[in-house]
Each structure stands twice: as structure tokens, then as C-alpha cells.
Amino acid sequence: MLESGYDPNGDPKLSELFHRVVDSVYAYELQAFRAGDGFSEAPAVPAAIDEVAEMTFPVDPSLKGRAEEAAKNISHDLPLTVNDEVSPFSISFRHPRGRTIVETGLSRPAATAK
Numbered sequence: 001m002l003e004s005g006y007d008p009n010g011d012p013k014l015s016e017l018f019h020r021v022v023d024s025v026y027a028y029e030l031q032a033f034r035a036g037d038g039f040s041e042a043p044a045v046p047a048a049i050d051e052v053a054e055m056t057f058p059v060d061p062s063l064k065g066r067a068e069e070a071a072k073n074i075s076h077d078l079p080l081t082v083n084d085e086v087s088p089f090s091i092s093f094r095h096p097r098g099r100t101i102v103e104t105g106l107s108r109p110a111a112t113a114k
Contacts, residue, residue, distance in 0.1 A: 047108070051101050063091060 008018035064087055071080035082090075092098030 047105055060091070063087065 006014065009015050064082055067082045067087070067090055071082055074080070093102055
């Protein structure tokens, strides 16, 4: 009604209807507020990939050497580094649960900036 171009206060019937709508909306909002519905943020849902940081797996001592060798033999545009920070992620990715978490995280749509 506000965007219609009409002045709600210029016509007594329209003014009465406008104020009735405003009062109804206010009553619903107040009811929802008192019930705790719709006026609080939904709790954050942790990304599945965050679970990777908490996972631990048995360490294969030969994995770092194999990963370094594989990095040398793979064609890539970015430099591949194998070090103590990267190794735990490659270990977790080899585990079925870790791989599922990473794949799920990567399949989520990216948030778009508005």
C-alpha cells in the first residue's frame, strides 16, 4: 500500500484499512516475538569440513615420501607442497570419512556477496 502511490490518509476508507493492516501485522509480530519465533538467528551449522581438523588417523611414515613423489609427477598450475601441515589433510582425505567430509564441503554452494 505504501508503494502504490496513493496517500493512505487521503481517503478515510483507505486510511482505516491501512491502519487495520498495520495493527494486524504488529499483532502477529508481537505474538511471534513473545513465542520466540522468527526473531532470533538460527543457530550456526558447522561446515562438515571443520570436522577434519578434529580427526586423527594413524600416520603412515612412508606417506610423506609417496606424496612428495606424486606431487613431482602430477601436472599442475599451482605449486604443490608436502610438509607437516599438509600431511594430516592428505592422511584424512585417504580415510573414507575424511574424504566424504571434504567432498561434502566442496559440493556446497558458495555464498554470494550482495
